[in-house]
Amino acid sequence: MNKSKVFVIGLGLIGGSLAKALKGNETLYITGFDPKKETMEAALDLGVIDRAEPDIPTGASEADLIILSAPISGILDTLDVLAKVTLKPGVIITDTGSTKRVIRDKANQVLGSEACYIGGHPMAGSHKSGVFASKADLFENAFYFITPEDGEDKAKIRQLEEWLSATRAKMMTIDPETHDQVVGIISHFPHIVASALVHQLNRNPANKELDLPRLAAGGFRDITRIASSDPYLWQDITMHNHDVLLKLFDDWEQVLHTIKQQLVQHDSTSVYSFFEKAKNIRDQFPVKKTGILPPSFDLYLDIPDEPCEISKVTGIIGKANISIININVIELRESVSGVLRLFFQSESARDQAMRLLKDHHYNTYLID
Template sequence: MEMKKTTIAVIGVGLIGGSIALSMRRDPNIRVVGYDVRQDCLDKALTLGVIHAGTTDLQTAVREANVIFLASPVEQIFATLHLLTELDLQEDVIVTDVGSTKSNIVAQALEVIPEHVTFIGGHPMAGSHKSGVEAASDRLMENAYYVLTPAPGTSKEKIERLTEMLSLTRAKVVHMDANTHDQVVGAVSHFPHVLASALVNLVAGYDDENAWHARLAAGGFRDITRIASSNPRMWRDVLLQNRDHILKIANDWASALQNVVTLVEKGDPDGIEHFFKTARDFRDGLPERKAGALPPLNDLYIDIPDHPGEIGRITTLLGARQINITNLQIRETREDIYGALRITFQSQEELEKGEELLRYFDYNVYKR
């Protein structure tokens, strides 16, 4: 007897929704239906084999669904929760989301969804510098943390069912309460976006008076502020949804910064050195090859002789092994000495392949 298929509805077929869909398709007994307001996105998803079927009608998408993933931006998740209350859903359906804030979403879901619907908040801590369904990958969440935030009293059987299903993403599924999630992610993801953008805006203001700021801000400055290039509207919504934790972290940050200012004002060399040392020790203890709340930099640096043909040789070597790269940048190149070539790879796996290959051909390769 053929096993009955499980139907999954993915609401919002972009990078995250598409990657979840591709992961679910690893199980031949799962049928994936995609919903999006844009037909062209659904057409791409169908052409790329991301979903089995697609529709711009929400009721059609969720009617037979056993699990519904809300994979749209945070503000749209709230709107969709309200829409689901007006639709016909399966009696045992599980609804989950992928929003990067959890407390307000979980509270809203518990308030509006029908009693026969189980809502379990979710946050896959994975991302990419690319967006859209064409960037979706069934390996996007591999080895990343996938946080579930079930409310008290949620059926253990439903939590286990969703956790088992998410094993198809190859992520590390963990459970915590929504408020704890928002505090932790606020500190390691949300607030760093504030800091990066504030620093960029500060330097941009200085640059209005002296254009050397922009000229000399390449290199390391671009690296430490890369997240300032994120979607402004999305981060507006994230900060407003996680306002209380962001304000608490901001106050703590202001105190920490004032402590450093005081050390500098006093001319305290031991205190200043201790400040940098404690930061270095904690950072150096972080796992290098583990996915975190912020997408990793898959960058490799190669010392190359500053003469024609070297970049072409390197890209040819990588291309011959079908190692995918997304960006190249020549850095600190000067005549008659070695220059630094930065290569950004599509994934950590591609980076490791590239590193092994280039070392084999005697290139000096290093990571930061």
């Protein structure tokens, strides 16, 4: 059987997971390249790819599908390299970048007419990184944006979606401008807000006296979780979607100004409406759905303050071969039920652990 050749450039968590998922399609032959030699060797040893390529031109010249998986700046640089390569007529080039307009513009500028660029953005991630963390089901049930331009060859779009169907992701086709606006609102700007909240806590003069980070381990920790993301990655993302973010800053400042003025005026009715409207909107969000921000699969439970009690809990879960990725003893429980918080890599692992602990008469809680 003649197999279509897929060339994945960048074999970290996303690129490696895409390669693994696409290997589930028996009609595809997966090759790969990574600038880190040890990563490429590991990808080959782990069976992530079928063949390692010595360089980008060699792998790209015979590929039917080229996937660019790197930070946005790296994708832009790789497009310059591909512009100098004689590619197969009709080759499809896609990417995994978090913003689409700047990559689309670069592709239109440097690629020849024989190559078909169709942007892509799989909305999934993990607390781990690198090829060793890659897994074939990383994108299952997650949103996967496909961002063709108006007038794009529909047969090419269908072909790309058919190949990517091995990821079992939920494909969503939108234009690059809409994509950047959407992820700016729901992903990029929230990262800025979360980081700003951490800066605000750190600037507070009570920080040293009261150990605010320890007190902030409850709800504050939850709403600022994404501030722990890779700084280089988020510098790259925000700089390449800056115009959308600057507009969102104007909107955000208006929201803050409004609630500030309501407090200045002691307008309790308006303050109540501010929180009521937010609650009503938030309560309409889908429950247990994979969204744009990385999900958190946490389980809370009550345990008595007795020796070896935590080890009993972890032993129950460990005997079932369920991995716990982190544990947190909650001291500030203003809005949280339970005294122990367990972090899991997937919803199914969390739910299985919850059933086991309930069988052992532990009180467990989920927080939507």
